[in-house]
Amino acid sequence: MAKNQNVMKKFNKYLCLIIVFVWLLAACDEEFETPPDVTTSEDFVDLRPQQSALKDQGGRTTCIVFAGVAAVEAAYKRIGYGEVDLSEEFINFARKSFYLHPIWTDIVDRGVDARETQLGHTGGGGGVGVVAELAKGFKIPLEPVMPYQSSNTYYQDNYQTLRDITVKSDAGEELLQRDYSNFNLDPGILTDTQLRAEKYYSVAQYREIDDAKDPAKIEAILKRGNEVVWDFAGAVPWETGGRDDNGIWQACGSCSIMGHSMLIVGYDKRDDDPDNHYFIVKNSWGNSWTATGGEGYTYISYDYLRNYGVAASYIVLANPPSEWPEIAFIGRWKFNYDGFKGDLDIYHIPGMAQYTFEYNYGVGAIPEVYDDYRIGTYYDTDGNAYKVNGSIKGNRIEFYFDIATPLQKWDEKLGRKFVYYLDQNNFMAGQHTDGDGKTYGGYARKAGLISGGSQTPRPFESKSYVDSSWDFYTEKATGTIEFVEDVSNQEDDFYLLNGTFTSSDGATTSAAQIKIPKAETNRAYIQIADIGNGEGAESFIGKHLSWEGGLITGNTPETGFPLPFYMIRQ
Known part of the structure; x- marks a missing residue:
């Protein structure tokens, strides 16, 4: 036993050294501010000089986030970041709205759309839990990103989505996850300002x-x-x-x-x-x-x-302040996969329930610490709910839902596999793989579905694209592509057409080409010699959606930093 303890002590020591080394590398571009002196002795310790300003929680039950955030602000001040004012409002809302109820039998008993999060404006919990969550996936932006609301009626007064929940509750109706997400994902609350802040702060x-x-x-x-x-x-x-x-x-x-x-x-x-x-x-x-x-x-x-x-x-x-690209996926998305439409509610980043599961296992409330793959819920056009699991890393999301098993447990990955990439304009696209191994295209947008284009003649072959014009979008450039010349060879295993790309501002005109594999005619490889804006040549891999008239979606090659794109036939 003693030997194992010594090994663990050495491991922890080296781990700390590694963390500090990584921290120093990440923090080298920050301006250092000498921390104020404090008093430490056997009979008297006074760390007040290294604290952030005193704050007032007002009439809300949010003391726990003020205690936890105060500790984080002091930790940054102590290591030379000066006075850092972090957003209590953000972490309070995030830790509630991204929460997962850990008792699985409760979820099963209430059905596939049983609410598993909490309402973001509520308080309660523990300051120790706030610190733990900030060490296990949660992060905080600066106070101006999401200023604190001291009134306990602020959200009720300003958001109809919360008043709708109150009306339904008062009437004795069952509240569903969709009801909670109507409020928690209200775009007037968690805006791009909150979800795409320059820096976020957390605990190492x-x-x-x-x-x-x-x-x-x-x-x-x-x-x-x-x-x-x-x-x-x-x-x-x-x-x-x-x-x-x-x-x-x-x-x-x-x-x-x-x-x-x-x-x-x-x-x-x-x-x-x-x-x-x-x-x-x-x-x-x-x-x-x-x-x-x-x-x-x-x-x-x-x-x-x-x-x-x-x-x-x-x-x-x-931790050194950093970007948090994964949180940009949070929200309600209009979702179209190969022409099948619905709403994709993303209210959780996988792994964020780690502390919840660990704590509840420790107190005997659950039988094990589950893997947390939960992302959210998909609702089809008939209102049927399907739990969505997967992973999010950077601007890449991989997710699964299963028509046969709509209520997936947190640690399952069943059904269709989707891999999409997200851009700065709240558009994501990619492809999914069905159980038979065939792949199809799709996309999701917060702003709503893309209007369909004119019909592309079926079956897809070279003549389907000759003399066609397409509105083209990617984050880096927009414009029009015209395919005018069929240069396919009969012996080749693909169709090939040449064309021209013209940027929306008319400043760039360059050669473009589309290649369609004969064995997979819904796939399209597009190359543009110069997309403009100083970006130069770019390649795109897409799929023509089967149940849309003229719509191709996909992404740039999965090397470097892939971005989504779409093409709408004029």
Whole structure:
């Protein structure tokens, strides 16, 4: 056993070194700001100089995100990023709307469209959980990206999609995942501003403290210079006995109990009387119920911590700020695969439920820690729901849904396999593979379905494309392609036509060519000698949708950074 422990210690040491090395490489372009000095001694630790500004959660039950985000902001300040103001509104909304209910039998009992997320505007949970989630897939943009809304009626007042849920609930009707997604995926809430921010912030390493009621363990972390996120169920400070004459919160047997989360940033044991010792805490109530001389900070007695602690953790290291391309997939997409249409609701990035599964397994609520492949739900034109699983990496999404098994568990990948690529204009396209191995084209757009083009003569062969004109789109360029010359050879295994591409601004005209394999005539290889905008030559691989008149969708070759495209026949 001792040998294994030594091996693990060495492994953790080397892992930390690797993380720090990668962190330094990623952070080399950031401007360093010397952190303010703090006080650390045996009897007195004061990390207040390295904290971000005090904040007020208002009338909402969002203390946990304020505690967790305060810890993240302090972690960045401590390593030279200066004052970083992160969006509590974003992480609160994301951790609720991207959540997965972990009890599978509950989902099965309620049916394929049973709600498995939570409503994004709600509060609740633990600050320790917020930190853990920020280490396991979640990230936060800066405050201006999604400013905090302090009113507990803000979303109800401003979004009909939430009022619709209230009406349905009040009428005693069952609420479905679609109802929740109507609100959570409302494009007025999670806009491109939130889903395509320049930088997102997150946690590289954190540690949980095994006893949140042990002052010595909390002190040890504070002496290292790390703040402690502290969840508790404690006496309210506004009732008699809840705090002393100096405003220090006290354990109180006759007081009401509240669930709350705060950030412990120091302690003071310099008084000879242990009853006067206290922890220095950053609360999220502005200047309310703070200590005398506390500079807006709250003081809690040692007895308060001993009696009420529930969970505690601290951040070891924050990640360098980075892009988060995967989150751009979140939203409601109008989806067309080979002419079959519906809505694709993407409300989860695979892996984001890892902490939820781990926690619930740890408390015995579920029998195992599941692989999290969930992406969302597909709804066909008849309203039938099918759970969608897969993976998302960068601008690539791979997903599955199965007509025969509409209620896929989180850890299954059944049915058709889709591989699409996303661009900056909320358009994605690619192809899917059916069970027989045949491949077909498709696409999805947040803005709505593409209007169909004029009919391409069937069966697809060279004469289907001669003297045809196509509106062409890719993120890098738009224009028109005309195919005018059939240069196919009878002995070749493909049809070949030459043409011309003209950019939309008329500034570029270049040669274009389309190749159609005779053994797979719905496939099209397009080459353009110069797409304009200084991009030069480009190749595209697409599929003509079977049940659309004249529509080809696909992507650039899967090397480098693939992008989607489409062509509509005029």
